[in-house]
Amino acid sequence: MALETNIIDNNLTVHLDDELTIYTVNECRDLLAGQLEGITKININLSGVTEMDSAGLQFLFSIKNMNMKYDIEFIEHSAAVTEVLDICGLLGQLNDSVLILRESV
Secondary structure (H helix, E strand, O other), X not given: OEEEEEEEOOEEEEEEEEEEOOOOHHHHHHHHHOOOOOOOEEEEEEEEEEEXXXXXXXXXXXXXXXXXXXXXXXXXXXXXXXXXXXXXXXXXXXXXXXXXXXXXX
């Protein structure tokens, strides 16, 4: 899991690349935890997530539950993220806006 972070003022932007699975969420959690000192807002960019399983889903909801301490926004959902959220009936449950693009037939 590649995790790119950018901090401006008290705002942290996290760009997740690669898979968000049982094999990568602990590393991602540890990398994210090391960046939170003095942060008030977190933007999680999901556009680079290529695969997500239930561990990845749990990770996203654990971040959402940090919302009492931080202002958290999930942005630019990849197709892999949108698919898992949709299958689980959880689209929009991260208090985010999800743009769903349908392929034309």
